[in-house]
Each structure stands twice: as C-alpha cells, then as structure tokens.
Amino acid sequence: xxxxxxxxxxxxxxxxxxxxxxxxxxxxxxxxxxxxxxxxxxxxxxxxxxxxxxxxxxxxxxxxxxxxxxxxxxxxxxxxxxxxxxxxxxxxxxxxxxxxxxxxxxx
Amino acid sequence: xxxxxxxxxxxxxxxxxxxxxxxxxxxxxxxxxxxxxxxxxxxxxxxxxxxxxxxxxxxxxxxxxxxxxxxxxxxxxxxxxxxxxxxxxxxxxxxxxxxxxxxxxxxxxxxxxxxxxxx
Numbered sequence: 001x002x003x004x005x006x007x008x009x010x011x012x013x014x015x016x017x018x019x020x021x022x023x024x025x026x027x028x029x030x031x032x033x034x035x036x037x038x039x040x041x042x043x044x045x046x047x048x049x050x051x052x053x054x055x056x057x058x059x060x061x062x063x064x065x066x067x068x069x070x071x072x073x074x075x076x077x078x079x080x081x082x083x084x085x086x087x088x089x090x091x092x093x094x095x096x097x098x099x100x101x102x103x104x105x106x107x
Numbered sequence: 108x109x110x111x112x113x114x115x116x117x118x119x120x121x122x123x124x125x126x127x128x129x130x131x132x133x134x135x136x137x138x139x140x141x142x143x144x145x146x147x148x149x150x151x152x153x154x155x156x157x158x159x160x161x162x163x164x165x166x167x168x169x170x171x172x173x174x175x176x177x178x179x180x181x182x183x184x185x186x187x188x189x190x191x192x193x194x195x196x197x198x199x200x201x202x203x204x205x206x207x208x209x210x211x212x213x214x215x216x217x218x219x220x221x222x223x224x225x226x
Contacts, residue, residue: 001169034212043202043216044152055214087152091212094166096154 002026002090006099012107013078021073021102023088028068032092035064035073038101039084047086048073078104109133109215111203116220123193127220129186129203137161137181140209143188145199146219155201156188157209166209171197193224 003026013019023033031051036044046055048064051071061076075082083106088099115127129141142157156177157166165177176189186203200221204213 043218044213045216046212046214049212049214089152089212091210094157094210095168098152098154101151 001095002029002092002097004088004090004097004099006088006102008102009100010103010105012105014107015078015080017078019075019078019104021086021088021104023066023071023073023090023099025069025071025090025092029090029092031067032090033064033066033071034089034091035062036087036089037082037084038087044087109205111205111215111217113201113203113217113220116201116222118223118225119193120226121193121195121224123224124189124191125193125222126187126189127201127222128188129217131184131186131203131205134205136179136184140206140211141177141179141186142204142206142209142213143175143177143186144202144204144213144216145197145222146202147196147199153199157206158186159209164209190222193222195224198222198224 005024007022033051035048038044047058047062052064063074065072086102110132112130137160143155146152158177162179174192178187200219202219203217205215206213
C-alpha cells in the first residue's frame with residue numbers, strides 16, 4: 001500500500017496569513033493527488049485534484065503543486081472560513097489512501 | 108444538484124452484520140463510480156471499497172476484504188455496503204462518495220451514517 005505522510009498535524013495561523021501543508025507519498029504517484037477540506041460534522045469537500053487543478057467553485061487563494069512523491073497545498077491569504085481540517089488523498093491505484101490530516105486553527 | 112444520502116447505520120455487536128445504503132440523485136448514477144469511505148471518531152479517513160458504474164468491477168481495502176460487500180442497484184440509484192463479521196475497529200462514520208471512475212478522486216460525498224460495533 002502507498003502511505004501518505006502529511007505535515008504538520010496542526011497549524012496555527014491568523015487571518016491573512018499564507019500557509020502551506022505538505023504530503024509525501026511512500027512511492028511515486030505521478031500527479032494523482034487530491035486535497036480535501038473538512039469541517040466538524042460535515043463531509044469532506046474537494047478542493048484540488050490531479051495535484052494542481054482547482055475544483056470548480058473553489059476560491060483561487062487555494063493552490064496545489066508537486067508531483068512524484070512530494071505535494072503541497074497553499075492557501076495564499078487565510079479567510080475565516082478556511083479554518084478546518086485538510087486531507088490529501090492519493091489515487092494512483094484503485095486502493096486509495098489519505099494523509100492523516102492537518103487541523104488549521106486560529107492563532 | 109448532486110445529492111447522496113446514506114442510511115442504515117446502527118449499533119451492532121461484534122460478529123454481527125449490517126447493510127448501509129446510499130441514495131443518489133442529481134446525476135446519471137449508472138455512469139459513475141461509487142465508493143465507501145469511513146472515518147473513525149476523532150481520527151482520519153480510510154477508503155473502504157469502490158464499484159464501477161456497471162457494477163462489474165469491485166475493489167476492497169485489505170482491512171475489510173472478505174467481510175464487506177459493495178453492490179449497487181442502478182434501477183434504484185442506490186449504492187449498498189453489506190458489513191459482516193463486524194469488529195470493534197469497524198466503528199466509524201461511513202460516507203458514500205462519487206467519482207467519474209472508481210480509479211479517480213471523489214468529487215461529491217454524502218453526509219455519512221454512523222456504525223457502532225460494541226458489546
């Protein structure tokens with residue numbers, strides 16, 4: 001199985017900050033990586049797929065980059081609605097795996 | 108608008124069985140792959156199983172292989188997950204999720220249904 005290591009597990013930041021979350025795959029997954037945002041009691045929401053493609057309707061302050069084994073999600077200027085937990089997902093094969101999650105907290 | 112509505116979650120004893128369902132609307136159900144993803148309370152997300160649009164292809168995580176069965180009824184726009192030989196560690200919120208193909212990312216999710224396995 002492909003393991004996904006996501007960091008940091010918790011991130012404290014302020015409105016307006018630029019933040020970056022990283023996911024590393026245990027083997028190359030090309031660009032088969034997605035990012036999700038989840039708020040308490042809600043389903044995850046797709047933000048980015050194929051490493052850098054923004055899902056329709058997602059604000060442009062979200063961006064993704066990377067390929068192979070290292071990937072990043074960047075939020076250019078944090079908004080109050082962005083405080084949530086973020087997960088990466090590799091889908092290089094049918095047997096998908098998620099990162100452990102990054103909880104983005106208000107500083 | 109895509110809607111996915113899970114149901115059937117319950118509290119069961121270890122070794123027991125349960126079937127959870129996901130009613131879909133707002134898209135051509137038979138044209139999309141569907142999956143089940145679970146989330147343990149306070150923990151992360153785990154992909155459980157996937158099925159192709161026709162139902163001919165099914166895929167399982169090692170942790171549930173041989174115990175869970177995914178199926179779909181395209182005439183009813185409904186996805187199912189039969190859970191058998193349940194273990195305490197299967198306790199989780201079970202989400203259904205839609206993708207263009209079971210190979211690809213999930214683009215829509217339901218709100219989840221809670222399965223609790225406890226004696």
